[in-house]
Amino acid sequence: MVSNELKQMIWQSVAAIPKGKVATYGQIARQCGHPRHARYVGAVLKQLPQNSLIPWHRVVNAKGKISFPIGSDAYHRQQTRLQGEAVTLSNDKINLKHFGWDGFVSES
């Protein structure tokens, strides 16, 4: 059964994202040893309970944007959480550089 262990690793990886930084689904998947499972990362985050301590809001797509339709409730929720972590957005785009597991990866 792959999904259980993968879920654990995903939670662990997401939880390891430093405050004020963000990572992409692809990075998380890669870090877990499953480079092609970016979508599954999203699926797992979706399953997280609202009271979860996992900082799911620090996970964005490869374009550095929130992976929700702009203006949607979910989008606004994540945006709010990010701003609460001192992360800002300019024109729906994350400003801070992405968190890289071996340092930092330049964006923009």
Place this chain on the structure above:
DNA sequence: GTTGTGACTACCA
């Protein structure tokens, strides 16, 4: 076993 789905990506016009 087959089909549809998706909080994704990379590539190309």
Place this chain on the structure above:
DNA sequence: ATGGTAGCCACAA
């Protein structure tokens, strides 16, 4: 830069 397309792959029905 922006939008469309084609791979991708676990999961649920």
